[in-house]
Amino acid sequence: MAYNQIIKDIEKEMKINFLSSEPAFNDEVYVKVRREDFKNTCLLFHKKLKAPVMMLFAVDETQNKGMFKLYCVFESVQFKKWFFIVTEIPENNPEYESLSSEMYSASLFEREIKEMFGLEPNLSPDSRRLNLHDEVWPEGSYPLRKSFDIKDIKESLKKEYVFRKTEGEGVFEVPVGPVHAGIIGPGHFRFSVAGEPIINLEIRLVFTHRGVEKLFENKLPEECLKLSECVSGDSVFAHSWAFCSAVEKIKVIKVAPKTNYQRAIFLELERIYNHLTGIGGIAVDVGFSFPHAYASIMKETVLSLNDKLTGSRYLKGINIIGGISKELSGNDTALLLETLKSLKKDFESLKKMLYANFTFMDRVETTGILNKVIAQDVGITGMAARASGINRDLRKDFGACYNKIEFNLPEQTKGDVLARLNVRISEIEQSILIIQQCVLLLNSADSSFNYELLLGNKFGLGYVEGWRGPVLYWLKINEAGLIDRCKIVDASFHNWQGLSYCAPGNIVPDFPVCNKSFDLSYSGNDL
Amino acid sequence: MIEIIKNSIIKGCVTRQIKPESALLNSSELESIGKELRNMINKHFNRSFHIREVDTGSCGGCESEIIAISNPVYDIQRFGVDFVASPRHADALLVTGPVSKNMELALKRTYEAMPKPNLVITLGDCALNGGIFKDSYYTLNGVKNVIPINFHIPGCPPKPLDIMRYMIKFFKGDNL
Numbered sequence A: 001m002a003y004n005q006i007i008k009d010i011e012k013e014m015k016i017n018f019l020s021s022e023p024a025f026n027d028e029v030y031v032k033v034r035r036e037d038f039k040n041t042c043l044l045f046h047k048k049l050k051a052p053v054m055m056l057f058a059v060d061e062t063q064n065k066g067m068f069k070l071y072c073v074f075e076s077v078q079f080k081k082w083f084f085i086v087t088e089i090p091e092n093n094p095e096y097e098s099l100s101s102e103m104y105s106a107s108l109f110e111r112e113i114k115e116m117f118g119l120e121p122n123l124s125p126d127s128r129r130l131n132l133h134d135e136v137w138p139e140g141s142y143p144l145r146k147s148f149d150i151k152d153i154k155e156s157l158k159k160e161y162v163f164r165k166t167e168g169e170g171v172f173e174v175p176v177g178p179v180h181a182g183i184i185g186p187g188h189f190r191f192s193v194a195g196e197p198i199i200n201l202e203i204r205l206v207f208t209h210r211g212v213e214k215l216f217e218n219k220l221p222e223e224c225l226k227l228s229e230c231v232s233g234d235s236v237f238a239h240s241w242a243f244c245s246a247v248e249k250i251k252v253i254k255v256a257p258k259t260n261y262q263r264a265i266f267l268e269l270e271r272i273y274n275h276l277t278g279i280g281g282i283a284v285d286v287g288f289s290f291p292h293a294y295a296s297i298m299k300e301t302v303l304s305l306n307d308k309l310t311g312s313r314y315l316k317g318i319n320i321i322g323g324i325s326k327e328l329s330g331n332d333t334a335l336l337l338e339t340l341k342s343l344k345k346d347f348e349s350l351k352k353m354l355y356a357n358f359t360f361m362d363r364v365e366t367t368g369i370l371n372k373v374i375a376q377d378v379g380i381t382g383m384a385a386r387a388s389g390i391n392r393d394l395r396k397d398f399g400a401c402y403n404k405i406e407f408n409l410p411e412q413t414k415g416d417v418l419a420r421l422n423v424r425i426s427e428i429e430q431s432i433l434i435i436q437q438c439v440l441l442l443n444s445a446d447s448s449f450n451y452e453l454l455l456g457n458k459f460g461l462g463y464v465e466g467w468r469g470p471v472l473y474w475l476k477i478n479e480a481g482l483i484d485r486c487k488i489v490d491a492s493f494h495n496w497q498g499l500s501y502c503a504p505g506n507i508v509p510d511f512p513v514c515n516k517s518f519d520l521s522y523s524g525n526d527l
Numbered sequence B: 001m002i003e004i005i006k007n008s009i010i011k012g013c014v015t016r017q018i019k020p021e022s023a024l025l026n027s028s029e030l031e032s033i034g035k036e037l038r039n040m041i042n043k044h045f046n047r048s049f050h051i052r053e054v055d056t057g058s059c060g061g062c063e064s065e066i067i068a069i070s071n072p073v074y075d076i077q078r079f080g081v082d083f084v085a086s087p088r089h090a091d092a093l094l095v096t097g098p099v100s101k102n103m104e105l106a107l108k109r110t111y112e113a114m115p116k117p118n119l120v121i122t123l124g125d126c127a128l129n130g131g132i133f134k135d136s137y138y139t140l141n142g143v144k145n146v147i148p149i150n151f152h153i154p155g156c157p158p159k160p161l162d163i164m165r166y167m168i169k170f171f172k173g174d175n176l
Helices: A003-014 A035-049 A104-117 A212-216 A221-229 A236-250 A257-285 A289-310 A330-355 A358-364 A372-378 A382-387 A417-441 A491-502 A508-518 A522-526 B002-011 B027-045 B061-069 B101-112 B125-129 B160-172
Strands: A020-025 A028-032 A055-061 A067-076 A081-090 A095-097 A120-122 A171-176 A188-194 A198-204 A459-465 A470-477 A483-489 B049-055 B081-083 B092-096 B119-123 B151-153
Touching (some): A067 A104, A188 A508, A212 A221, A221 A483, A236 A470, A257 A508, A483 A491, A491 A508, B061 B092, B061 B160
Parallel strands (some): B119 B151
Antiparallel strands (some): A171 A188, A459 A470
């Protein structure tokens, strides 16, 4: 079945004609609908593609067209396409019918659009703010509008955030954060507890909101490379690659296959060191410190290897638009393969240490279960989704430079901490395999990563499967070549909700290990 | 008890010597920097220097490097520096990030909770003046606009050895 068929089917079912539907690149399709049809169209795509909302965002075009544009994005594995449902919302009547009452994965996005652009989702089940805390930001100032000026902010109108109350005999609250005991980002967790088990967990985040999306605006893409590297410090390479590939698409720059294989190598190095941190973290969070120490030596080895190969421990400054600034030489790849070989040996003993320990296994098994149904409804992505039996991986789903590389996706279904640990362990092994294959392919001249380029589009989506999950950058560039809008979605944005659903039923002392098993980014979520 | 003794005899020593070289590091450089740091801590802080870390909106890179200096390879604890869980136990506050408006109050409260006299150290380029996030609608352009600071460790993020070097440099400067 061609992707056109699904669009025709939906038109037929809704008894309407879409305003237009056209491909923008060979992997992006834009379907334009009227505002009154927006909700039902999105719901039908959601149902037919069996996919959650991957992105939902607004673009301010009030200055030249007098309207806002709303984009709802779905991923289709079957067609290897991204479907963008687009509608226009007039400036003088900024409202639309809420999607989130029937499609939960849209909920956080709607709250974000409301506070950033002032677009009201009618009949929305949750009208609280998300990014701009009520205590510090007054009502009526919408920072992502083009007309926004920081001087216009009225200082007086501020409110206090109200946590949802869980009431009953013997129920008490445990507030934690935003400053935590460890060396970690800020976030507030409010546990409602009866006896030992958690009965509700409300997570209030966004303490690291810096207004990143606005900072991208009115700058040349080249100027924003460093900014994309600072969105999430542990996914530096995934973010800069996603940003670069969006720019490369828009600017019609072909990237050499060799560059792509090198990028793939760096991405896997990032995945390896982060998974090592996570595996060690899971062990120490149940009081098993030896594997943690062991894993952190291995992590340090990978960071030092990054430093040796590129001059940056966190792979900063490597991606440039259209290529990379540091090519791997023959000596580099030899060092890389040799280090991975000794790492693999250490990794085997780390695995043995964990799996052979009954107390450890007892703590992680059946702890923090996130079942598949909830994971699908909430729109969990990436590593956490794979642990709950949702086998999605952009590297497999869209191929690109991974077409010639063989690797397996982990098969986990239970969705507990152990499942997420297993996913991470198997991903490290697969990453090593991917790197070994990439090194062999480095010198092959064959090109398998070319967009069918359609000129004239000033917008496009860059996507990369980072270690946590998909990293998505949607960019729009104006006539002057400056960035007009940059929407970033890190996997953390979807997955933090998964954490709040997996905690109830567990005891409070098991929360850290649940948290670490998801290993989410504060800054990548907060932007 | 007998079981435990029996086990340890049968299994032998399960730990091993860490060679910084295996983590691709130059060990003599690390040792000499560490020794100097140790002397400074002995001199100024009576052998122990306790730090409380606060993230006010950093990307997480700086946190990763702060965690790295406590790993078994660098192991800054052996030189007298430790990271503590509460500001009430700390000699110094180590602040990263450009200070998001959402974190302003939490940073002030953490600072006020510390026993005096205390030090405030900023780490990473964005903590100094907002760095790459400067003049955003939601950042306060650096820690110095919220609480007084004593010294700054530059870098994006600074490498573990650089963090140690800048600490030594400050302690040597007779600013205490």
